Amino acid sequence: MNFWQNLSVIEPPFVVVKVEKTNGSTPRASDAKMVITHDDVLGTIGGGNMEYQAISLAQNLLKSSQDKIVDWQTFPLIPRFDQCCGGRVQLSFEKVTQQTLWFQKLKNLSLNDFKDYVLIHQNNNIPRTLITLEDFNKNRFIHNSTAQNQFFEPLIPVQPKIIILGAGHVARSLIHHLTPLELDISCYDTRACELNKIKQPNVKKKLFDDAQSMMNAVPNHSYCLIMTHSHRLDFELTKSCLVRAGLLKFIGLIGSKAKKHRFVQQLINLGISSAEISKLECPVGTPNIQGKTPELIALSITYQLLEKLQQDSLRPKDFKEPYCVSELSV
Incomplete structure (x- = not known):
């Protein structure tokens, strides 16, 4: 609350x-x-x-x-x-x-x-x-x-929509860092057992059968973080995100540089443009925080995401002058 x-x-x-x-x-x-x-x-x-x-x-x-x-x-x-x-x-x-x-x-x-x-x-x-x-x-x-x-x-200010695709260890650690902030956080997965491990009441949990239905539920203008248990599912979600790259604020994919290289080659073969591919942040997270534990990876992603949110700042810096609420409802 x-x-x-x-x-x-x-x-x-x-x-x-x-x-x-x-x-x-x-x-x-x-x-x-x-x-x-x-x-x-x-x-x-x-x-x-x-x-x-x-x-x-x-x-x-x-x-x-x-x-x-x-x-x-x-x-x-x-x-x-x-x-x-x-x-x-x-x-x-x-x-x-x-x-x-x-x-x-x-x-x-x-x-x-x-x-x-x-x-x-x-x-x-x-x-x-x-x-x-x-x-x-x-x-x-x-x-x-x-x-x-x-x-x-x-009473509820405009809140950036954070969509976390996957509910594994990194996702749960990331949610732990993000929930104290005024963000609209959703987590999607195909595994009910993993979604049930998320206990924060202000996180929307959604269960899906496949990548396409999961991606169809991602709202425009959201910050999308891909970190599922399956490389195949990651790829399908990444492809769908990049097709909508102009409508999403951020597309981050967990993984190594080798994973990115494989995905990029496959995406090019499928006709995804280099301009669309350039929107992909992989490995997601700041290079200034190194480590492979879920906690450190989540901290690295949090750092990068907060930098991006600051750049995109959806709210006025302060309320020195009145603003029309309709102008903020993006």
Whole structure:
């Protein structure tokens, strides 16, 4: 579950602290959040003196009357906290109680409904409002002269689709590294016994009879990682991926340089173009991490995949200006 889904099961009162704007070098980017209750702190906005001070301010807000439930603070990191990052961070503090309207709606949502809602709020003094994405787009909450300080956040942000073809040792280790991140992860295999070994609840597991039906289920614009138990199945999946190379964000194949050489020769014989073949990353993973254990291979793939995700960054760097949600729904 993501931040807002986890938040929906916390008992108020608590304070939501969020990084709204950043300028220069800062510990966390815009959108980082944490929750402060009377006896606990969940999440982080970057640690250090700034976070310590933010926790103190949130605890004071918890103890205060209902008159002021929203506060904004700007923190210059060097003069105020002696943090060498040197930038400036604007934080919002919102006290949430049983009477907070948006939270009342949030806690009544089913997990499947979260993707259909967005939180909006105005700079400095107006609490969040929870509305549907449909209503959000109808009202066109986009940047204009009267909405310069308006912020929005989908409850489920656009998540890159990671499709792992194969559920063996490397795949399971890779899933272990990827699941803490906000990614839409699916794992496909022809073996139910291997899929059943994946225990992470946020991973979609799908069982297929053959390569073609497996490949037909791979969505466009996904990051595809091929690591099945069978070289024949790997080849069929690789061929199908390369035919769709223009529609996929990434195609990675586990294996050696010798395996790549054999596959490339076969692909050329089948008429796959050199431009399509050039999209194949094999051996998948960064060469900077060497090793043959499933754990090291998975770390190497994670490193390369995160680099690719950073390059493709599907989300705005921060929320300094409002964006139309429909523009993000790719």
